[in-house]
Amino acid sequence: MQGLKQHLALFRKLTFKLLCAAICFGLSGAARGLDSGLIASTVAEQSFVDQFHLEADYLSASQKANRLSNITSMVHIGSLPGAIVAFLCSERIGILWTFRQCCLMWIIGSIVFITSRDLGQVYAGRFIMGLGIGQFGVMAPIYLGEVAPREIRGMLVGLYGMSEYLGIMIGYFSIWGASIHIPDSSAKQWVIPQSVQIMWAGLLLIASLLCEESPRFLCRKDRPLAALQSLARLWNVSPLDPGIHVEVSNVKIQLKLEREVASRSGLIGVLKELFGTKSHLKRIAFVFILQCLGEWSGPNSVTTYAPELFGLFGIQGQSQKLFTTAVFGAVKFVFALISAVFLIDYLGRRKTLYIGLVLQVIALTYDSIFLTIFSSLSGQSQDDPAVRHAAIGAIVMIYFIGIGWALGWNSIQYLITAESFPLGVRIAGVTLVTLWHYANRIGISKATTLMLLDHDSLTPKGTFWFFTGMSLLGLLFTWCFLPETAGKGLEETNELYTGDRGGTTPHDQKAAN
Numbered sequence: 368m369q370g371l372k373q374h375l376a377l378f379r380k381l382t383f384k385l386l387c388a389a390i391c392f393g394l395s396g397a398a399r400g401l402d403s404g405l406i407a408s409t410v411a412e413q414s415f416v417d418q419f420h421l422e423a424d425y426l427s428a429s430q431k432a433n434r435l436s437n438i439t440s441m442v443h444i445g446s447l448p449g450a451i452v453a454f455l456c457s458e459r460i461g462i463l464w465t466f467r468q469c470c471l472m473w474i475i476g477s478i479v480f481i482t483s484r485d486l487g488q489v490y491a492g493r494f495i496m497g498l499g500i501g502q503f504g505v506m507a508p509i510y511l512g513e514v515a516p517r518e519i520r521g522m523l524v525g526l527y528g529m530s531e532y533l534g535i536m537i538g539y540f541s542i543w544g545a546s547i548h549i550p551d552s553s554a555k556q557w558v559i560p561q562s563v564q565i566m567w568a569g570l571l572l573i574a575s576l577l578c579e580e581s582p583r584f585l586c587r588k589d590r591p592l593a594a595l596q597s598l599a600r601l602w603n604v605s606p607l608d609p610g611i612h613v614e615v616s617n618v619k620i621q622l623k624l625e626r627e628v629a630s631r632s633g634l635i636g637v638l639k640e641l642f643g644t645k646s647h648l649k650r651i652a653f654v655f656i657l658q659c660l661g662e663w664s665g666p667n668s669v670t671t672y673a674p675e676l677f678g679l680f681g682i683q684g685q686s687q688k689l690f691t692t693a694v695f696g697a698v699k700f701v702f703a704l705i706s707a708v709f710l711i712d713y714l715g716r717r718k719t720l721y722i723g724l725v726l727q728v729i730a731l732t733y734d735s736i737f738l739t740i741f742s743s744l745s746g747q748s749q750d751d752p753a754v755r756h757a758a759i760g761a762i763v764m765i766y767f768i769g770i771g772w773a774l775g776w777n778s779i780q781y782l783i784t785a786e787s788f789p790l791g792v793r794i795a796g797v798t799l800v801t802l803w804h805y806a807n808r809i810g811i812s813k814a815t816t817l818m819l820l821d822h823d824s825l826t827p828k829g830t831f832w833f834f835t836g837m838s839l840l841g842l843l844f845t846w847c848f849l850p851e852t853a854g855k856g857l858e859e860t861n862e863l864y865t866g867d868r869g870g871t872t873p874h875d876q877k878a879a880n
Contacts, residue, residue, distance in 0.1 A: 381519065382603035384579055391574040392466065392510045393526030395503040396781075397534030398473060401564050402442050402500060403670055404538025404696055406493075409561065410435055411674045412542065413551040419486050432816035434486075440812040441490050445476075445497020446504070446805040453502035454798035458637075462510045463580045465502065470572040472499030477564045496564070503527075504781075504801045509793060512785035512857055513583040514601050518712065521853060524785050525707030528778035532700035535670060537563060539693035583790055583857075586618045594618070621790055641792045641799070650787045650864050653848065654800045660841035661780050662807035665731065665834030666772035668815040669765060670699075675819075676765065679738070679827055681758040691762070698766050703773035715853040716779055717845065723775020724842040730767035731835040737761040738828035776841070780804070786852050786860040 381389070409415050416422050421434055449469070456465040473496055480492025507527045515523040541560035549556040579601050585594035594615050599606040641647050669676060673692040682691050710719040737757055784804075788796035818830040825833060850863040 382601065384577075384601045384603065385514065385519075385523070387574060387577040388511060388514055388579075388601070389523055389526050391571055391578050392507040393523060394530045394533070395466070395507045395571055396527040396530035397537070397567060398500045398503050398564070399442075400531035400534025400536075401538045401567060402496065402534075403531075403667075404535035405542060405561055405564070406439050406442070407670065407673055408539060408542035408546075408692060409557045410438055412546060412557050414549075414554055414556040417551075418554060419483075419489060428820060429817065432820060433813075436813040436816045438489060438493065440809050441493035442497040442500060443805050443809040443812055445494040446501025447497075447802055447809075449498040449501025450505050450798050450801040450805060452498065453505035453801075454794055456502075457506060457509075457584075457794050461580050461584050462506050463575060463578055466506055466510075467572055467575050469499040469502035469506075470568045470575070472496075472502075473568040474565050475499075477561065477568070481558045481561045499568075501801075501805060504804065505794070505798050508781040508785035509797050510581055512782075513581045514579070514598075516602065517854060517857065520786075520857065521711035521716065521782055522707055524782045525703075525711045525778040528781050529700070529703035529707040529773075531777065532696065532703040532773055534567075536693070536696035536700045539673075539696040543690050543693045582615065583618055583793075586615065586622060587790065591615060591619060618790060637792060637795045641795050647788070647792060647796065650796065650861070651799065653864055654784055654787050655803050656844060657783060657841075657849075658780060658800060658804050659807055660837060660844055661776040662804070662811050663834075664727065664772075664776070664838040664841055665811075665831070666727065666768050666776070667808065668811055668834075669768055670696075672815060672819075673765075677762065680734075680761045680765070681755070682762065695766060695769055699769040699773045702770045703777055706774045706778050710774065711778060711782065712853055715851050716782065717849055717851050720775045720779045720845050720849065721842070723771045723773070723777075723779075724838060724845065725771070726767055727771030727775065728835065728838045728842060730764040730771060731831060731838055733764045734761050734768070735828060735831040735835050737764075738831055783849075783864075786857065787864045789861045 410421065419438075420426075421438075422431065426434065449472075453465055453469065456468060476492050476495030476497070476499055478492075479495055480489060483489045483492060508524050511523040511527060512520055538560070541563055542557070545556050545560050549559070579597045580593075582594040582598040582601070585591075585597060595606050595611060598611045598614060599608065602608075602611060604611060641651075673695055677691050677695075706719060706723070710722075714722075737760070741754065741757070784797055784800050787800075815830070818825045818833070819827050852860040852863055855863070
């Protein structure tokens, strides 16, 4: 009880300016969620299918799967150059102005998409959307990690991952509501829900006017006084407060140490330092493996293709599939919120991820077994009570797959990325990892439709067994190699990801001096 009281007391550190940061940068994660939730159901809407010929008779099964995956993955493809744009802009004009620019990019892409008249315009609009949405994955975790007090850093960065499921839930329910009230023959059935993205981007753009630039970015630009004032406003203390002077001093010490090790000049210098230092390469390899294990463990594919997967387990009727999918999004949102607010800082990163991965493995194993047994049944009807009850259990397990991901990988992956790299190469390192993250999302998004085909592929049962195996590998890797960083300062956490547990921190250097 005492521990819970201490945890709740941390909410007092959530000042007005930090709340603005949480609303603006934290809720920017909803961009990817909105797209995933909306497009997952949009491509299943009869009006969209008919307008863009997704089920045309002249297409083979693999061609239909490719066309579907091209539409769903185009935002991920646009996110790759988007992450590079975020890196270039953040280095020059700062994180805050880069954030405003990508909100405008997202709005432009959404307008192009919802006014589409042919498949080419669909691709173009979603690619431009990706250019905007892809930048959030670089900026938001960095910004939230840099402005948050260490005691609530996990919660603030976790809000970015949580808000992805807020977006998914809104997207699912928007499409479901439109499918009920708008006829299948009208393009408004998918256009109106998609317009939610324009409204969301506009709200984020307005909210950014109340935010402060990152104090650590200001230190990198040799503006320590501006950094002190920014941090004072963020934490709602006097610029003379000893705490913020220690925080800025630690940042300056780390920057000085990094500049003594490598003399950097511009973009080329940053990249040389990132790839030419053994400790940075260890960080990159570590986070790359975690990102790969997380993305290929399956839950994001379950989210993207939820209506089709619910159909595998006996949910009939388009409206019923969409409603079940919408509830699925709501469940994931609730548990992602629980993880971000109550678990990541209270239980720690490792324990929270263990809980999520164990649930994920159990649920995926059940569904894999169900699909293996059900696909081998020949004379037994789906109306058989035993089969029907087992199918209900499989549907419940789909929900637990989402719960496991929401508690574990969903928030932790962004937090680990934000904590891994030292300040001098943080934006470059996070950009590189984000590119890898998006590349894996493209791969799994395009592969899943082909993996689920009944012929010349893994089939549904093989796909779920593959996801189960990847989740087990993720659990094993986490158990062996993931350090616990809860309660550590941001200038301390990056030492832990190199395996150099005895490494000095800026605080230690200052004490020694």
